[in-house]
Amino acid sequence: MPAKEIPLPPDVLEFVRNNPRTFLLSRRKDGSPTGHPMLCLIGDGHIQFSTYRKSAKVLNFQRDSTTACLVTAKHDAPAFKAALVRGHARIREGAELPTRETPETSSWVSQGVSGRSKERLASGKRIIVEIVPSEAAPLADVRKRR
Amino acid sequence: MPRESIALTRDELLAFAQGERWCIVGANDEDGGLWADAVACCVSDGTFYFRVPRETRTFANILKDDRVCCILERAPTYYEIKGATIHGRASIVINGMLVGSLIPLLERGGDPVAPGSRGSIYSLSLTDVVSFDFSKIKAKV
DSSP, X not given: OOOSOOOOXXXXXXXXXXXXXXXXXXXXXXXXXXXXXXXXXXXXXXXXEEEETTSHHHHHHHHOOEEEEEEEOOTXXXXXXXXEEEEEEEEETTOOOOOOOOHHHHHHXXXXXXXXXXXXXXXXXXXXXXXXXXXXXXXXXXXXXX | OOOOOOOOOHHHHHHHHHTOSEEEEEXXXXXXXXXXXXXXXXXXXXXXXXXXXXXXXXXXXXXXXXXXXXXXXXXXXXXXXXXXXXEEEOEEOOOHHHHHHHHXXXXXXXXXXXXXXXXXXXXXXXXXXXXXXXXGOXXXX
C-alpha cells in the first residue's frame, strides 16, 4: 500500500460530505480484519470519527494503524454507491468535535447525542480518530483486481 | 459497575442478518493494507453466506488469506441502529445443491456494485460476532 499521504480527491470528499455512513476497518491482535460501522465527520479535510478511548478500534489502531474505510450511501438508498479510502489511522488527543460538514449527520444525530459526545471529548473519555489517506476512489473504479 | 450489554442475542442476530441482502466484507490485502468491498449476503440454516465476484480484488485477497470480517448495519434512526461484525475464515461453498439453494437468497439484492455479477459463495459461521443494538441503550438522550 502506498505510504505517502494524499488529499481526498474532490469527488470522494463530496461523496463523504453527503454520506456519513462509514465502515471502518482495523486489525485485531492476531492480524485478522475487523470492522466498525460508524458515522464519519469531516475535519481539516480529513475523515474523522469520534469514539471512546477504550474502544476496540482505538486499541487496535494503537497497535497497528493500518485502516480502510468504505463510505456508503444509506442502507435504504435506491442504488448502492461507495467510496474506498485506505491508509492509516491517527489518534488525535484533545481534539474538538469538528464542525459537522455532513448535513445528513447533523440532521440525524440529536443535539443530546451530539452534546454528550462533545462533553466526553472534553473530558478525554472520547477521542478523535483521523484517517490519513494514501488511496481514495469510488469503489466501482478500483474494485477489480489489478 | 458492569457496562450495560447492548449486544444482539443469537436469535436477534439471526433475525437481523436474515433481513440483510448486502454486507461489507473486509480482508487483508496482498499489498499489506486492508481492503473493503460490498457484496451480496444471506443466512441459511444458521450459517452466514456471502458472494464475491471472481474478478474482484477481494476474491484475490481471500485466495491468499481467508481471514475476513463481514459487517452488517441498519440505521433507520439513531436509537434503532443495529450492527454486527462476523469474523472468521471464509470457506468456499462447493456443494452444488447448497449453491442452488443459496442463489435465490443472494439474488434478492444481487451484487451491490455490479448488478448481474455472479461469483464464488463463501460461508462464515456465526460464532465470532460482535454486535450492538442501540434500542437497548437505557440512558437515551
